[in-house]
Amino acid sequence: MKSAESGSGPEAVFTDAVAEQLADTMFALSTPSRVRILGCLLGGPRSVGDLTEALGMEQSAVSHQLRVLREHGLVRAEKSGRQRLYGLWDEHVSTLLQAALDHAARPHPAARSAASGSGEAAQGVS
Amino acid sequence: MKPAQSRPGPEHGAGVIRVAFGPPTDRRSLLDRAHRGDIVGALGRVSSADTGPRLGVRRRLLALLAVMGPGVVVLVADNDAGGISTYAQAGQDYGLRFLWLLVLLAAALLVNQEMVGRLGAVTGAGHARLIYERFGRRWGAFALSDLLVVNFLVIVTEFTGIAFALGYFGVSRYLSVPLAAAVLISLPLTGTFRRWERAMYVLVFVSLAAVPLIVLARHHPTVVTAVASGSRHGPAGTVLVIIALIGTTVAPWQLFFQQSNVVDKRITPRWLGYERAETGIGTALFAVGAVAVLGACALACSGGPLHGAYLDAGAVADSLRRVDGSWAGALFAVILLNGSVLGTAAVTLSVSYAIGDVTGTKHSLHRSWRDARRFHGSYAALIILAAGIVLIPAAPLGLVTTAVQALAGVLLPSALVFLLLLCNDQAVLGPWVNPGWLNLIAGALVAVFLILSGVLVISALFRGLAVGWPAALGAVVVAAVAGAVCGLRLTVRDTVPPGQREGRSCWTMPPIESLPAPPASRTRTAGLVILRAYLLITATAVVIKVVQVMFGQ
Numbered sequence: 001m002k003s004a005e006s007g008s009g010p011e012a013v014f015t016d017a018v019a020e021q022l023a024d025t026m027f028a029l030s031t032p033s034r035v036r037i038l039g040c041l042l043g044g045p046r047s048v049g050d051l052t053e054a055l056g057m058e059q060s061a062v063s064h065q066l067r068v069l070r071e072h073g074l075v076r077a078e079k080s081g082r083q084r085l086y087g088l089w090d091e092h093v094s095t096l097l098q099a100a101l102d103h104a105a106r107p108h109p110a111a112r113s114a115a116s117g118s119g120e121a122a123q124g125v126s
Numbered sequence: 127m128k129p130a131q132s133r134p135g136p137e138h139g140a141g142v143i144r145v146a147f148g149p150p151t152d153r154r155s156l157l158d159r160a161h162r163g164d165i166v167g168a169l170g171r172v173s174s175a176d177t178g179p180r181l182g183v184r185r186r187l188l189a190l191l192a193v194m195g196p197g198v199v200v201l202v203a204d205n206d207a208g209g210i211s212t213y214a215q216a217g218q219d220y221g222l223r224f225l226w227l228l229v230l231l232a233a234a235l236l237v238n239q240e241m242v243g244r245l246g247a248v249t250g251a252g253h254a255r256l257i258y259e260r261f262g263r264r265w266g267a268f269a270l271s272d273l274l275v276v277n278f279l280v281i282v283t284e285f286t287g288i289a290f291a292l293g294y295f296g297v298s299r300y301l302s303v304p305l306a307a308a309v310l311i312s313l314p315l316t317g318t319f320r321r322w323e324r325a326m327y328v329l330v331f332v333s334l335a336a337v338p339l340i341v342l343a344r345h346h347p348t349v350v351t352a353v354a355s356g357s358r359h360g361p362a363g364t365v366l367v368i369i370a371l372i373g374t375t376v377a378p379w380q381l382f383f384q385q386s387n388v389v390d391k392r393i394t395p396r397w398l399g400y401e402r403a404e405t406g407i408g409t410a411l412f413a414v415g416a417v418a419v420l421g422a423c424a425l426a427c428s429g430g431p432l433h434g435a436y437l438d439a440g441a442v443a444d445s446l447r448r449v450d451g452s453w454a455g456a457l458f459a460v461i462l463l464n465g466s467v468l469g470t471a472a473v474t475l476s477v478s479y480a481i482g483d484v485t486g487t488k489h490s491l492h493r494s495w496r497d498a499r500r501f502h503g504s505y506a507a508l509i510i511l512a513a514g515i516v517l518i519p520a521a522p523l524g525l526v527t528t529a530v531q532a533l534a535g536v537l538l539p540s541a542l543v544f545l546l547l548l549c550n551d552q553a554v555l556g557p558w559v560n561p562g563w564l565n566l567i568a569g570a571l572v573a574v575f576l577i578l579s580g581v582l583v584i585s586a587l588f589r590g591l592a593v594g595w596p597a598a599l600g601a602v603v604v605a606a607v608a609g610a611v612c613g614l615r616l617t618v619r620d621t622v623p624p625g626q627r628e629g630r631s632c633w634t635m636p637p638i639e640s641l642p643a644p645p646a647s648r649t650r651t652a653g654l655v656i657l658r659a660y661l662l663i664t665a666t667a668v669v670i671k672v673v674q675v676m677f678g679q
Contacts, residue, residue, distance in 0.1 A: 027159035033639050060263055061639035067486035068157060 028072035029100070033057060034065045038074065042094055045078065045087030151177075151394040151631070153250025155638040157483065160490035161250065165392050167192045168323035177396065190400045195323050196246075196387035197239055197405030199472060200380050201412040202330045204235070206469025207287025208280060208530060210419050210462050211439040212374045216367055217423030218442065224371060228420060231375045232413040234571050236406060238542070241549045241560070241568070242381045243401045246388030248558045249635040252483030253385040257544050259638050260551060265654070269378075269544065270480060272537055277379050277477050279530040281512035284473065287466035289516055290440035294459040300517060307513040310470050311506045317494025319391065329468040330411065335461050336418035342454045343422035343446075366671075369578055373534040375416070376575070378541040379476040386479035390490050395558065396631050419461065426450050470509065478505040539579060540661055542572040547650065550616040553641040557630045562617040569613020570606040577605035579664050 069075035165172040170192030258266030292302035426449040447455025482489020488498040549560045
């Protein structure tokens with residue numbers, strides 16, 4: 001994106017800097033709890049209280065993970081009245097999530113065994 | 127690149143475990159991608175894919191060189207401005223009387239720093255975040271604000287040290303302090319861990335100048351009479367110096383710094399043996415530096431007219447020059463300058479790490495200014511603020527030094543209590559929890575630190591009531607025994623089945639938010655409540671003491 005000056009091949013787009021940036025973004029998806037929060041936000045902006053209730057997580061944990069997601073530019077906060085609502089940054093994020101979901105649903109040879117625990121499996125997706 | 131681990135740790139499996147060829151160990155509570163990957167140390171590199179056994183002395187040595195860093199930096203940084211002036215004061219006013227204490231403190235440091243190094247490698251989370259998650263928001267905020275206040279004061283003393291040291295060479299503080307601040311701010315800005323660590327190694331190397339200092343000081347003739355002459359201070363003053371020595375040596379920022387630095391350096395449980403070894407090396411370097419400074423000042427100053435007349439670190443350099451020659455004075459100033467710079471770098475970084483850790487923002491030396499503005503920004507802001515305070519004319523900075531060390535010494539027990547509880551939290555450390563013998567030692571240490579703070583309270587509040595040595599010694603012994611028993615009771619039994627100890631090097635903490643709440647135990651809660659009350663009282667007592675001293679009692 002930044003250095004699209006020379007050539008048109010993918011190697012020209014995926015420079016070191018861009019690769020770092022993408023890897024950072026993907027890192028934000030590398031913990032099941034953050035993936036679940038993002039999944040929750042697919043339906044539209046929610047408050048921390050809503051998320052806490054929907055996910056059955058500690059409120060402090062939800063807040064903390066939301067901060068990480070904001071830091072990585074996947075989630076943004078907006079004020080509506082007194083409440084702070086958190087939503088996906090833009091439609092790219094929902095596209096990304098949808099694609100990841102489709103990717104995980106596809107039966108692929110590398111998937112070793114489904115018996116390795118559901119909570120941990122989500123991590124392999126990213 | 128291998129995908130992240132998607133299987134449970136092998137220690138849960140029943141079969142044979144060949145850890146040596148397992149996949150790279152991934153710590154799953156990391157907050158920053160920069161904390162994952164190859165170890166890129168100042169003196170070497172270890173690939174994250176390097177999971178095979180390290181055979182042969184040479185390859186092991188190479189791994190040690192690559193891993194070496196966090197422990198060495200934190201422990202040498204311990205001989206910072208506050209440390210060096212406290213050793214100098216103890217040496218000048220009390221001779222070699224407190225040498226034994228330094229040896230004991232080195233042992234205590236080793237125990238503490240090994241524990242935080244282990245926490246960092248196994249959990250991948252910083253100390254502040256662990257306290258938040260395992261003790262709740264209030265204790266987390268308490269620990270963090272504690273760290274902020276004490277660290278800020280410590281950084282002020284570091285800049286005082288810089289001003290004194292360069293003042294010895296005739297440089298105005300209005301030049302030296304801003305210059306040092308600029309250099310310090312630029313150190314981590316490059317965004318490469320290796321460059322930062324190399325700069326730290328240069329400072330570590332210069333700290334060895336303490337060795338020639340003691341060699342120069344040895345030729346002083348009045349040594350023997352000096353040691354025997356004792357001090358002019360009352361027992362309360364002696365106790366205060368002991369607590370200042372402890373406060374300057376065993377400080378909370380070290381715990382936070384080493385844990386975060388181990389995480390940032392990407393050290394996993396696979397390399398924990400090397401991490402322990404380098405912490406040991408660091409301890410030895412600390413002991414050499416501290417003993418040399420205390421010894422040199424004791425030999426040069428006690429018995430003579432300067433004995434008992436400690437003013438400040440700058441005056442120490444002057445008196446060393448008069449007694450041992452111009453080389454000694456210059457060496458002391460260089461050691462002071464070097465220690466202050468190294469201390470500032472580490473102490474400030476511990477705050478920036480902790481802030482990033484708690485707020486979930488990027489916090490890594492692998493990141494440049496553009497990449498992690500809040501991390502570098504908080505670091506720079508803290509340095510500028512502290513440097514600014516030192517430049518205010520006629521601030522009583524020598525007194526600040528003593529006050530800080532005493533305050534840190536009083537606040538230390540809380541940090542150690544958290545540390546000990548965390549190291550016995552099976553959800554956090556799994557097979558890496560403290561063994562019984564370590565709890566025995568660590569429990570005794572925490573209790574001794576607690577009781578010494580208590581003695582400080584007594585001597586501060588009831589000035590007529592002199593604390594006799596037998597009473598103090600008795601209390602310390604009783605506390606050590608009680609602490610050791612408590613430590614033993616904390617020990618988690620049967621952590622690892624005998625045949626599976628090898629699997630430990632793959633075990634990391636599960637994602638921190640998925641951990642079960644720590645088992646509710648009444649002793650734990652009660653202990654924390656008592657700790658809080660105790661802290662309030664002791665901190666107040668120190669403030670009273672400082673005010674009394676200020677108004678010339």
